[in-house]
Amino acid sequence: MNDRSDASCVGEANLRFARALVGELHLAGVAAAFVCPGSRSTPLALAIAEREGLRNSVHVDERSAAFQALGFAKASGRPVVLLCTSGTAGANFLPAVAEAHRSRVPLIVLTADRPPELRAWGAAQTMEQRTLYAGFTRWSEEAPCPSERSVAISYACALGRRAVFEATGPAPGPVHLNLPFREPLLPASIEAAVPGVDAVRPRRLVLQDGEYPLADLDGLAQELRGIERGVLVFGPDSWDPMLGEAVHALATALDWPVLADPASGLRAGGPQADSIIQGADLLLRDATVAAALAPQLIVRCGGQPTSAAINGWMARHATADVWLVDPANGFRDPQHRATRAFRTSSRQFCSQLSKAVAGSAVQATEWCSRWQQADRAARAGAVAACDAEQRFLTPHLARAIWAGLPDGAALYAANSMVIRDVDAFADHRAARLRLLANRGVNGIDGMVSSALGAAAILGRPTVLWCGDLALLHDVSGLLAGTMQGSDLTIVVSNDDGGGIFEYLPAARTLPRPMFEHMFAVPHGLDLCGLARGLGWQAVRVDSAAAFSRELTRALAGGRHVIEVPVDRAANTAFHAAVNAAVSARLSREWSA
Numbered sequence: 192m193n194d195r196s197d198a199s200c201v202g203e204a205n206l207r208f209a210r211a212l213v214g215e216l217h218l219a220g221v222a223a224a225f226v227c228p229g230s231r232s233t234p235l236a237l238a239i240a241e242r243e244g245l246r247n248s249v250h251v252d253e254r255s256a257a258f259q260a261l262g263f264a265k266a267s268g269r270p271v272v273l274l275c276t277s278g279t280a281g282a283n284f285l286p287a288v289a290e291a292h293r294s295r296v297p298l299i300v301l302t303a304d305r306p307p308e309l310r311a312w313g314a315a316q317t318m319e320q321r322t323l324y325a326g327f328t329r330w331s332e333e334a335p336c337p338s339e340r341s342v343a344i345s346y347a348c349a350l351g352r353r354a355v356f357e358a359t360g361p362a363p364g365p366v367h368l369n370l371p372f373r374e375p376l377l378p379a380s381i382e383a384a385v386p387g388v389d390a391v392r393p394r395r396l397v398l399q400d401g402e403y404p405l406a407d408l409d410g411l412a413q414e415l416r417g418i419e420r421g422v423l424v425f426g427p428d429s430w431d432p433m434l435g436e437a438v439h440a441l442a443t444a445l446d447w448p449v450l451a452d453p454a455s456g457l458r459a460g461g462p463q464a465d466s467i468i469q470g471a472d473l474l475l476r477d478a479t480v481a482a483a484l485a486p487q488l489i490v491r492c493g494g495q496p497t498s499a500a501i502n503g504w505m506a507r508h509a510t511a512d513v514w515l516v517d518p519a520n521g522f523r524d525p526q527h528r529a530t531r532a533f534r535t536s537s538r539q540f541c542s543q544l545s546k547a548v549a550g551s552a553v554q555a556t557e558w559c560s561r562w563q564q565a566d567r568a569a570r571a572g573a574v575a576a577c578d579a580e581q582r583f584l585t586p587h588l589a590r591a592i593w594a595g596l597p598d599g600a601a602l603y604a605a606n607s608m609v610i611r612d613v614d615a616f617a618d619h620r621a622a623r624l625r626l627l628a629n630r631g632v633n634g635i636d637g638m639v640s641s642a643l644g645a646a647a648i649l650g651r652p653t654v655l656w657c658g659d660l661a662l663l664h665d666v667s668g669l670l671a672g673t674m675q676g677s678d679l680t681i682v683v684s685n686d687d688g689g690g691i692f693e694y695l696p697a698a699r700t701l702p703r704p705m706f707e708h709m710f711a712v713p714h715g716l717d718l719c720g721l722a723r724g725l726g727w728q729a730v731r732v733d734s735a736a737a738f739s740r741e742l743t744r745a746l747a748g749g750r751h752v753i754e755v756p757v758d759r760a761a762n763t764a765f766h767a768a769v770n771a772a773v774s775a776r777l778s779r780e781w782s783a
Contacts, residue, residue, distance in 0.1 A: 201338040202378035208337035209234035215351030222269035225260040229276020232303035233376045257287030270297035278316035292327040297358040304371040330357035331367040349527030412547035421447045421488040427454035427630040429493030429537040440545035442466035448562035459624035474569035475500040492516040492537035572776030593617035601625040603642040605657035607691040635661040639668025659685040673726030680745040686759040688713040693763040722752040
């Protein structure tokens with residue numbers, strides 16, 4: 192590609208991004224735009240000028256513009272946009288932004304900026320803008336340059352939707368978007384640019400706060416009755432001891448399947464609910480099945496699921512609407528898909544809608560039964576593969592822990608491979624089990640200490656299952672447990688390094704010595720000796736029978752470490768074998 196066409200692509204990307212952002216801001220409820228002229232903000236100013244129905248005015252002085260915007264938003268109760276170019280222009284908005292913060296007025300401030308490579312290098316009209324309004328905003332974000340390949344129109348739309356969402360919440364206030372653009376700022380021909388957001392993505396986001404009952408409950412129920420291929424997805428932090436009954440009622444009324452993260456609390460305790468797809472992570476790894484089970488609507492409660500297969504399935508079916516149910520102020524939508532958001536609890540949402548939908552005629556379909564058939568086949572394939580394997584590997588360990596913990600126990604599942612193995616291989620259990628996991632930012636640090644804290648307050652048998660690196664990362668937690676006289680059982684699957692990296696591209700592309708040194712990080716340490724030296728009872732086991740015996744003994748009380756040595760290469764190969772066995776079973780017993 193020559194320099195001229197490269198430049199044209201940059202300009203077109205800038206304008207596409209600006210049109211998508213402005214269009215979505217308008218659709219989401221922005222009433223007016225107050226524009227201060229400048230060069231770097233040209234794509235955004237043009238998008239505002241083009242936007243039919245969006246009121247706009249042009250102001251020479253940024254300070255005056257900001258206070259006019261403040262007055263307009265305060266009087267109308269609707270969010271407004273403030274736009275300026277790069278440099279000190281945005282600094283003149285600060286007094287009005289501070290007032291909007293204290294007065295709870297919804298201002299959305301767009302500051303255009305130079306690209307990151309020009310900052311701190313003496314470029315003209317360039318200063319640090321990302322923190323201009325620190326302490327005064329409900330939310331602030333910097334977008335990548337639109338010319339970067341990873342920046343899609345869907346992201347621009349999501350940015351606009353979330354900006355309005357954050358600015359107009361229960362406590363309205365300012366939002367700041369810092370938007371860098373590379374030159375040329377516009378394409379050579381504006382007419383040649385790709386159409387704006389309305390042509391690219393006609394959906395809009397509907398925001399609903401947690402009223403009780405939900406607003407227009409009958410209307411929502413009517414919408415759901417008309418959806419044949421709907422799915423309820425529950426993330427790792429949607430746990431509620433009363434959630435299961437409400438989910439079962441809604442899923443039954445709609446005849447929809449439920450995909451439940453292991454930390455959602457929906458896969459243990461109470462009778463088996465046919466609507467809960469226990470093997471979703473396994474069956475959605477099969478490309479044919481994942482493609483055939485195309486949804487119309489995904490209702491996602493809580494955070495993003497652990498399963499990469501479920502997340503990939505949601506991403507591939509981009510035409511499906513996504514409703515987010517989340518009581519927090521956060522906007523957890525990394526796929527930039529949400530078309531409706533409910534700031535309410537999962538239980539409240541399911542309970543109210545199940546009552547509204549119940550008793551109405553929902554057309555019977557084969558949708559849920561097809562999920563159930565695939566689920567049975569996938570789980571049967573995985574069980575057969577595990578039963579045929581003589582070595583005691585992490586899938587077997589996941590099954591043994593899940594089945595071996597007593598009613599009412601707690602399991603703290605570490606990140607990396609542990610929580611994934613629980614997701615894939617832990618079937619439904621009637622006995623109650625509280626599963627906890629640090630799925631906020633998915634780190635392996637602090638696992639022993641987290642489990643100690645949970646055990647202290649739960650007052651029930653508590654097991655931490657972690658990998659060797661997670662244990663070594665929190666050796667001080669072992670010391671703390673001894674000093675505090677805690678009761679905790681730690682199961683550590685020791686594959687002498689970071690087993691999860693075996694499933695990443697680096698394991699296949701790098702020379703093996705480099706991969707081992709830079710990623711796997713084998714340590715060769717005696718973990719039982721380490722634990723004993725810090726005051727814990729410790730034992731090493733290598734079979735299901737020995738593990739079951741030691742787990743029962745440990746749960747009687749005290750501080751215990753049960754080490755399970757795992758051959759990393761064999762474990763990696765076995766996971767691939769399980770996936771192959773599941774696909775073969777699905778191919779024989781389930782038709783797309």
